[in-house]
Amino acid sequence: EIVMTQSPDSLSVSLGERATIKCKSSQSVLSKSNNKNYIAWYQQKPGQPPRLLIYLALTRESGVPDRFSGSGSGTDFTLTISSLQAEDVAVYYCHQYLDIPPWTFGQGTKVDIK
Amino acid sequence: QVQLVQSGAEMKKPGASVKVSCKTFGYTFGSFRIHWLRQAPGQGLDWMGLIDPSEGRTTYAEKYQGRVTMTRDTSTNTVYLEMTSLRSEDTATYFCARDPPPGAYHLMPPFDYWGQGVLVTFSS
Numbered sequence: 001e002i003v004m005t006q007s008p009d010s011l012s013v014s015l016g017e018r019a020t021i022k023c024k025s026s027q028s029v030l031s032k033s034n035n036k037n038y039i040a041w042y043q044q045k046p047g048q049p050p051r052l053l054i055y056l057a058l059t060r061e062s063g064v065p066d067r068f069s070g071s072g073s074g075t076d077f078t079l080t081i082s083s084l085q086a087e088d089v090a091v092y093y094c095h096q097y098l099d100i101p102p103w104t105f106g107q108g109t110k111v112d113i114k
Numbered sequence: 115q116v117q118l119v120q121s122g123a124e125m126k127k128p129g130a131s132v133k134v135s136c137k138t139f140g141y142t143f144g145s146f147r148i149h150w151l152r153q154a155p156g157q158g159l160d161w162m163g164l165i166d167p168s169e170g171r172t173t174y175a176e177k178y179q180g181r182v183t184m185t186r187d188t189s190t191n192t193v194y195l196e197m198t199s200l201r202s203e204d205t206a207t208y209f210c211a212r213d214p215p216p217g218a219y220h221l222m223p224p225f226d227y228w229g230q231g232v233l234v235t236f237s238s
Contacts, residue, residue, distance in 0.1 A: 034220050042225070049209050049231055050159065055223035093159060097224045102175050103149065105159045 002027050002099045006092075006106035012114040019081040021109045023094035028074045031098060038098035041070055041079045043090045044108075050093060054079065081111070089113060116140040118148075118210050120229035125237050126200050133196040134232045136210035143191040144168035147213045149225065150184060150195045152206040160206075164213065165193055200236065207231040 003026040013019045029038050037057035042050035052061045054070035057077055067082045081088055094106040117139040124132050136148060149164040163174035165184040172184045178197075186193045195208060210229040214222035 031220070036220055038219060040224055049211075049228035050225070051228075052223055052226050056220075059223075061223060061226070095159075095224070097219060101161075101164075101173055103161045103224070105161070108158045 001102055002029065002096050002104050004094055004096055004104055004106040006094055006109045008109060009107070010110040010112070012112055013081075013084045014114045015086065016083050017114075019084050019088070019111055021079045021092050021094075021111070023072075023077040023079070023106050025075045025077075025096055027099065029096045029098040030074050037073050037077070038096060039070070039072070039077050040095045040097065041068075042093045042095060043088075044093065045090045053092075084111070084113070086113065116212070116227045118212060118227055118229035120208075120210060120232045123233045123235070125235050128201050128236055128238060130200050131196060131198040132200060132234055133194055134208055134234070135192050135194050136229050137190065137192045138212070139191070141212075143186075143188060145215065147215065148184075148186075148193045149211045149213050150182075150208060151211060152208045153231075154203075154206045157206075159209075162195070162208075166215075167191075167193060200234075202236050205235050207233050 005024045007022045039057040041054040044050045053064050058070045069080050071078050091108045091110050093108050119137045121135040144167050147164050147166050150162040152160050162178050165172045167186045183196045209231045211225040212227045
């Protein structure tokens with residue numbers, strides 16, 4: 001089972017500043033067949049289901065603002081919010097879907113306003 | 115418009131069973147798998163298993179084997195999660211989520227649509 005570890009557990013950022021969340025997988029999630037990283041990122045606000053933001057490590061889902069971006073390869077990945085807005089306050093999860101089952105998630109990173 | 119609509123909150127006694135539903139709309143039911151995940155209060159996401167609605171085949175997480183059953187009704191485009199021998203540690207919000215077929219991940223994202231969640235709690 002691939003274990004996903006996020007850092008930090010929580011993050012306080014001023015409005016308009018950059019937020020950076022790291023995710024490390026216990027094994028590579030790079031597919032040898034197509035050279036794509038099978039990592040997704042989700043945003044979850046209180047009382048709501050998770051919302052898909054990014055998949056294949058760097059592809060933004062339709063409708064997601066371009067201030068959200070994903071990067072990384074192999075075992076180390078980053079979600080960046082380039083200019084934090086009030087509506088971005090949420091918990092963010094990384095997720096691997098290469099070595100399945102099981103589908104596994106990071107423990108979450110809580111982002112709030114400084 | 116794709117939607118996954120789950121049944122309402124449940125309150126159960128320890129030792130009881132619960133069956134929750136996830137009704138799908140807006141796409142071909144058999145073309146996407148449905149996963150069940152749960153989230154204990156203040157905790158992260160825990161994958162429980164999946165059902166392929168086209169054939170009814172299921173895959174369960176090892177920790178839930180023997181205690182969960184996932185089924186589907188193709189006449190109503192609905193999937194069900196039944197969990198038995200409930201205990202207080204099973205207090206959680208249970209989500210269903212849509213997922214593309216095997217082999218499509220190079221083109222399509224995982225878990226692109228989610229149900230709103232069902233809170234299952236316990237009262238002795």
